[in-house]
Amino acid sequence: FEILLLPGDGIGPEVVAAATRVLDAAAGRFGLELRYEERRIGATAIREEGAPVSEETLRRAGEADAVLLGAVGDPEFDGGKVRPEAGLLALRRVLGTFANLRPVAAVPALSGSSPLRARLVEGVDLLIVRELTGGAYFGEKEEGEERASDLSVYTRGEVERVARVAFEAARGRRGRVASVDKANVLATSRLWRRTVEEVARDYPDVALEHVLVDAAAMHLVTNPGRFDVILTENLFGDILSDEAAVLPGSMGMLPSASLGEPGSPGIFEPVHGSAPDIAGKGVANPYATILSAAMMLRYGLGRPEAAEAIERGVSAAVEAGYLTPDLGGSSDTEEVAEAVVRRVT
Amino acid sequence: FEILLLPGDGIGPEVVAAATRVLDAAAGRFGLELRYEERRIGATAIREEGAPVSEETLRRAGEADAVLLGAVGDPEFDGGKVRPEAGLLALRRVLGTFANLRPVAAVPALSGSSPLRARLVEGVDLLIVRELTGGAYFGEKEEGEERASDLSVYTRGEVERVARVAFEAARGRRGRVASVDKANVLATSRLWRRTVEEVARDYPDVALEHVLVDAAAMHLVTNPGRFDVILTENLFGDILSDEAAVLPGSMGMLPSASLGEPGSPGIFEPVHGSAPDIAGKGVANPYATILSAAMMLRYGLGRPEAAEAIERGVSAAVEAGYLTPDLGGSSDTEEVAEAVVRRVT
Ligand SMILES: CC(C)[C@H](C(=O)O)[C@@H](O)C(=O)O
Numbered sequence: 191f192e193i194l195l196l197p198g199d200g201i202g203p204e205v206v207a208a209a210t211r212v213l214d215a216a217a218g219r220f221g222l223e224l225r226y227e228e229r230r231i232g233a234t235a236i237r238e239e240g241a242p243v244s245e246e247t248l249r250r251a252g253e254a255d256a257v258l259l260g261a262v263g264d265p266e267f268d269g270g271k272v273r274p275e276a277g278l279l280a281l282r283r284v285l286g287t288f289a290n291l292r293p294v295a296a297v298p299a300l301s302g303s304s305p306l307r308a309r310l311v312e313g314v315d316l317l318i319v320r321e322l323t324g325g326a327y328f329g330e331k332e333e334g335e336e337r338a339s340d341l342s343v344y345t346r347g348e349v350e351r352v353a354r355v356a357f358e359a360a361r362g363r364r365g366r367v368a369s370v371d372k373a374n375v376l377a378t379s380r381l382w383r384r385t386v387e388e389v390a391r392d393y394p395d396v397a398l399e400h401v402l403v404d405a406a407a408m409h410l411v412t413n414p415g416r417f418d419v420i421l422t423e424n425l426f427g428d429i430l431s432d433e434a435a436v437l438p439g440s441m442g443m444l445p446s447a448s449l450g451e452p453g454s455p456g457i458f459e460p461v462h463g464s465a466p467d468i469a470g471k472g473v474a475n476p477y478a479t480i481l482s483a484a485m486m487l488r489y490g491l492g493r494p495e496a497a498e499a500i501e502r503g504v505s506a507a508v509e510a511g512y513l514t515p516d517l518g519g520s521s522d523t524e525e526v527a528e529a530v531v532r533r534v535t
Numbered sequence: 536f537e538i539l540l541l542p543g544d545g546i547g548p549e550v551v552a553a554a555t556r557v558l559d560a561a562a563g564r565f566g567l568e569l570r571y572e573e574r575r576i577g578a579t580a581i582r583e584e585g586a587p588v589s590e591e592t593l594r595r596a597g598e599a600d601a602v603l604l605g606a607v608g609d610p611e612f613d614g615g616k617v618r619p620e621a622g623l624l625a626l627r628r629v630l631g632t633f634a635n636l637r638p639v640a641a642v643p644a645l646s647g648s649s650p651l652r653a654r655l656v657e658g659v660d661l662l663i664v665r666e667l668t669g670g671a672y673f674g675e676k677e678e679g680e681e682r683a684s685d686l687s688v689y690t691r692g693e694v695e696r697v698a699r700v701a702f703e704a705a706r707g708r709r710g711r712v713a714s715v716d717k718a719n720v721l722a723t724s725r726l727w728r729r730t731v732e733e734v735a736r737d738y739p740d741v742a743l744e745h746v747l748v749d750a751a752a753m754h755l756v757t758n759p760g761r762f763d764v765i766l767t768e769n770l771f772g773d774i775l776s777d778e779a780a781v782l783p784g785s786m787g788m789l790p791s792a793s794l795g796e797p798g799s800p801g802i803f804e805p806v807h808g809s810a811p812d813i814a815g816k817g818v819a820n821p822y823a824t825i826l827s828a829a830m831m832l833r834y835g836l837g838r839p840e841a842a843e844a845i846e847r848g849v850s851a852a853v854e855a856g857y858l859t860p861d862l863g864g865s866s867d868t869e870e871v872a873e874a875v876v877r878r879v880t
C-alpha cells in the first residue's frame with residue numbers, strides 16, 4: 191500500500207511519526223507492506239512551496255491508497271489572505287471525500303475531565319457522519335463591500351451517497367441513525383430529509399429519526415448517550431462534531447476519516463489541531479493520530495483486523511497509564527508510541 | 536401601553552395568564568397603564584382561522600407597543616404543509632425584529648440539574664444576540680426533486696444594526712463581545728467580521744473577539760463562563776442559543792426578546808416550547824414568560840425599574856422554594872404567579 195503522509199504544522203510531524211511506528215508494528219504483525227511518501231501541507235507548505243498545498247501534492251494524493259494527515263494551522267497566517275486551512279479544503283475537494291466519519295466515545299480513564307457530569311458521559315459511543323463536499327462550503331459566493339452571500343446547494347445524489355455511508359455504519363453498530371437538519375426553515379434540509387427517508391427503505395433493520403439541528407445541539411449536551419450514528423450536512427456537521435468532540439474530556443483521543451467513492455483514497459487525521467504552543471517539545475499526544483491510522487487500515491485499506499489490533503493496543507496503553515500531559519499524565523510522545531507498539535498483537 | 540398577547544399553543548395560554556398577573560402587579564406598583572388585546576397564533580390559529588397567523592393579527596401586532604407570546608407548535612402539524620412555526624416567522628418578518636436577545640444565567644437553586652459539572656456552570660451569565668431576519672432564513676430558496684438550495688445573504692447595514700445592539704448591551708454588562716462566524720469558509724462571515732470591527736471602533740470601552748462557530752460550540756460546553764455577550768448570525772444563533780439554553784439545567788427560566796428598529800414593537804417570549812404533554816394541567820412553569828414580560832418592560836416599554844422589580848420578585852420566589860414539577864418542586868402555575876406577585880416591590 192502507498193500511503194501519503196502529510197504531517198503539516200505544529201505537532202503534526204511528531205504525531206504522524208508516532209503513528210507510522212505503530213503502523214509499522216501492525217504491518218509486521220499482519221504481513222502488510224506499507225510504503226510512505228511524505229509531502230507538505232498547510233503553513234509549512236506556504237512557507238516552503240508558496241501555497242497551502244501544491245498541485246504535485248494533490249496529484250500524489252490522488253495516486254496514493256490513503257492519506258494520513260497530522261494537523262494544519264498556524265497563528266502566523268491568522269486573518270491573512272493565504273490560509274493553511276485552504277490546503278485541507280483543496281485536498282478534500284480533489285479527492286472528493288464526501289463523508290467525514292468522527293467517532294466520539296467516552297474513555298473511562300478520562301471521564302473525570304469531561305465537562306459533563308459523569309452519569310451523562312459514561313457509555314457515550316456515537317459516530318458523526320458529516321457530508322463534507324457540499325452545502326455552503328463549495329457553493330457560489332459573492333463578497334462585496336455592502337453585501338455578501340453564500341449559496342448552500344445539495345443534490346439528491348450527494349445526500350444519498352453520504353446517507354448510505356451512515357446506514358451502513360449503523361448496521362455495524364447499534365442500528366440507529368439520527369438525521370439532523372433544519373427542515374422547518376431550509377429547502378436543502380427538506381431535500382435532505384426526503385432523500386434520507388428513501389435511502390432508509392433499503393435498511394429496514396436500521397431505525398431512523400429526524401432531529402432539528404437546534405434540538406441536536408441540546409441533546410448532545412443533555413443526553414449524548416441517546417445517539418448512535420448522527421448523519422448531517424457539512425456546516426451542521428462542522429458545528430455538532432466539534433461540540434461532540436469535547437464531551438469525552440479530551441480531543442486528544444479522537445480520530446477521523448474522510449472517505450470518497452470506493453477505490454479513491456481517503457484522508458485520515460486526528461480531530462485536534464496543530465497545538466503550536468507545545469510543538470517540537472516531544473510531549474504531543476499521538477493517540478488520536480494512531481487511532482486515525484487504525485481507521486485508515488479499516489476504511490482505507492480494508493484491513494479491519496489490523497485496525498482492531500491497533501485499537502486494542504491503544505486501549506491497553508491508556509489503561510496501563512501511558513498518558514501525555516494533556517491527559518493528566520507525564521509520558522512523552524515516544525513513550526506512548528512505544529507503549530502502543532508493544533501492545534499491538 | 537397596548538400589549539398584544541399571543542398565548543399560542545400548548546402551555547402558552549397558562550404561562551401568559553400568569554405573566555399578565557405579574558405585569559398587572561408591576562403596573563400597579565409603578566403607575567403604568569397596560570391594555571391587553573388577545574389574539575391567536577400557531578396551531579390554534581390554523582384550527583380557528585385557517586392560517587398560522589392572520590393578516591389582522593399581523594396588523595394589530597404592528598400597532599401594539601409590544602407583543603407577549605406564549606408558545607407555538609403542536610405535534611398534530613409535524614411534517615405537514617402548514618406549520619404553526621410559520622406564524623412566528625411571519626410575525627418576525629412583519630415586525631422586522633432583527634435582534635433576538637437571549638440571556639442565559641445559572642440559577643444557583645437549579646445548578647444540581649445542569650448537565651455540566653458544578654464548577655463549569657456556576658457563575659455563567661451570558662447574553663446571546665442573534666440576528667433574526669437575515670441569513671438563510673429569508674433568502675431565496677429553490678426546491679426541486681433533484682436539487683435544492685438556500686441562499687444566505689447579509690448586507691452591511693443588517694450586520695451593523697445588530698452589532699450595535701450587542702455592543703450597547705455589553706456596555707451595560709461586563710464589556711465583552713464575542714462575535715461568532717465561520718470566516719474561514721463563508722463570504723457572509725467575512726462581511727460580518729469586517730462590519731463588526733468597524734462598529735467596534737465606536738465602542739473602545741468594549742473588548743471584541745472573533746470566535747469560529749465550531750470553536751464557539753465547544754467553548755459553550757467546556758467554559759461557558761468565558762462569555763459575556765455572544766453576537767452571531769441567524770442560523771448559528773439558532774443552534775448556539777439552544778445549546779446554551781440547556782446549560783443552566785432548565786429551560787424553564789429563560790426569557791427572550793426580539794427587537795426591531797426603535798419605536799417598532801418587539802416580541803417577548805419564553806425560550807421553551809409548547810409542552811403539549813402537560814398543557815391544560817395547571818403545572819406549567821411560568822417563570823420564563825414572567826421574565827420575558829420583564830424584558831418587555833425594559834426593552835419594549837422603556838421601564839427598567841418595573842423590569843427589575845419583576846426580576847427581583849422571581850429570584851425571591853425561586854429562593855423561597857416556589858418551583859414547578861419540571862424544576863423538581865411541587866408548586867403549580869398559579870402558586871408561582873402568586874408568589875411572584877407578592878414579591879414585586
Ligand atoms: C478548517 C476548516 C475549514 C474545517 C471545516 O470547517 O471543515 C475544520 O473546522 C474541520 O472541521 O475540519
Ligand SMILES: CC(C)[C@H](C(=O)O)[C@@H](O)C(=O)O
Binds near residue numbers: 375620623624773
Ligand atoms: C421555529 C423555528 C423556525 C425557530 C427558528 O429557527 O428561528 C426556533 O427554532 C427559534 O429559535 O425561535
